[in-house]
Amino acid sequence: MSAGAHRDGFVSPLATWFAGPAAVTRFRRARLGRAPVVLPPRNPDWRQLAPDFAGAVAMAASGLPFQIADDRRYDRSADPRRLRRALASGGTVFLPQVHQALPRLMRLMVALRVALLGPRLDECSFLFLVEGRGRTGMGLHHDGAVDAFWLQLEGRRTVTLGPRVAPGTPADLDRPVRPGAGWRTLELAPGTLFHLPPWTPHDVVCHGRSLALSLTWSRPRRARRGGAAWTRALVAWDVASGRVDTIPPTSRSRLFTQVPTTPRGARLVTADGALRLPPAARRLARRLALMPSFPAPAGGRARAALGPLLAHGIVAPQDLPLRIAPAEPRALDGWRF
Structure with a gap:
């Protein structure tokens, strides 16, 4: 990380x-x-x-x-x-x-x-x-x-x-x-x-x-350390459900991590469970633990590695909203x- x-x-x-x-x-x-x-x-x-x-x-x-x-x-x-x-x-x-x-x-x-x-x-x-x-x-x-x-x-x-x-x-x-x-x-x-x-x-x-x-x-x-309870606490995401007051704009150049994650071998653990990633996506997934933003990849191979993370809402081309109305x-x- x-x-x-x-x-x-x-x-x-x-x-x-x-x-x-x-x-x-x-x-x-x-x-x-x-x-x-x-x-x-x-x-x-x-x-x-x-x-x-x-x-x-x-x-x-x-x-x-x-x-x-x-x-x-x-x-x-x-x-x-x-x-x-x-x-x-x-x-x-x-x-x-x-x-x-x-x-x-x-x-x-x-x-x-x-x-x-x-x-x-x-x-x-x-x-x-x-x-x-x-x-x-x-x-x-x-x-x-x-x-x-x-x-x-x-x-x-x-x-x-x-x-x-x-x-x-x-x-x-x-x-x-x-x-x-x-x-x-x-x-x-x-x-x-x-x-x-x-x-x-x-x-x-x-x-x-x-x-x-x-x-x-x-x-x-x-x-x-590394056990199931420790891992669940590490990826806890304590945000209420509700209405977003302003939807952030879509970025053409950057991606934003949307939820906490931690890698465990071939799996990426989130608060909702574990996602098994293809080998091409694992290198990128290992860098998401601190919820960074990062440049949108340009090459075909890099975009393919990104696919599973986008599909499961791990990353997105929008920042998190500023505020939730619970x-x-x-x-x-x-x-x-």
């Missing part, structure tokens, strides 16, 4: 922050789960992952689950009548498990899962909306045994980080009067991907409009939070 962008035109969702497979490997071995890391964007592709601020407000108002946080007070009613008032007062609005309505975000989560994290017991996403007034929403806290990646989409956030706490420490923390060694404050600019390791105290303050994603993974699954909003997992 490949990560980042390649000279032959294969571009994974991670190419925005990693120059290639070697950069991903270095990060996994030296930084993942060990220290906070800020990764600046290398290209503008991150802008296509989620709607803008107004679109995010519209998603919350449409009946999707959302919560309001203000100085550690939480409103879980998801009452659309409270939405704009909460934003106007500087409260933090967030949509849990928003990847179920954002296929391109789910694609990024698959790439992070495959390249860095492996299958985990809990895989979560949150979209945060704030009309910042310089107040904290959740206060100083830690998220426990969770690896997190934050993506700043609009505006900026000021993040205060403390030294890692011991497992079992209560989640809500008191801010020290005089922070000592190990404390620092960062500003996250648009396009920044930020890795927050487990048990790391943090507090977020916004001084203006901010739109950001938080993606979290809990402890690894107890499953044999057919059953009340069935979304975000209501469980």
Whole structure:
């Protein structure tokens, strides 16, 4: 499998922050789960992952689950009548498990899962909306045994980080009067991907409009690497059924991976089962685990290798839609939070 962008035109969702497979490997071995890391964007592709601020407000108002946080007070009613008032007062609005309505975000989560994290017991996403007034929403806290990646989409956030706490420490923390060694404050600019390791105290303050994603993974699954349960978790695709608001245009020059896959010998495993591929298609199929886009092949032999993947909807000449209007909003997992 490949990560980042390649000279032959294969571009994974991670190419925005990693120059290639070697950069991903270095990060996994030296930084993942060990220290906070800020990764600046290398290209503008991150802008296509989620709607803008107004679109995010519209998603919350449409009946999707959302919560309001203000100085550690939480409103879980998801009452659309409270939405704009909460934003106007500087409260933090967030949509849990928003990847179920954002296929391109789910694609990024698959790439992070495959390249860095492996299958985990809990895989979560949150979209945060704030009309910042310089107040904290959740206060100083830690998220426990969770690896997190934050993506700043609009505006900026000021993040205060403390030294890692011991497992079992209560989640809500008191801010020290005089922070000592190990404390620092960062500003996250648009396009920044930020890795927050487990048990790391943090507090977020916004001084203006901010739109950001938080993606979290809990402890690894107890499953044999390469076994059936491990493989199923690796290719999980947690996107709700529903209506596409805008159909992406058809490309004449590029193809886009539509679902997660992993090769197992002559078979290509997806969430819907296993597809037996002819030998000519297997080389290409082995490069699809990170859900890349890639140039449409020109030669007859290459097009023939592509045929089974096109026929089964593994790849297509259209990007994934930006947003899904779920057919059953009340069935979304975000209501469980």
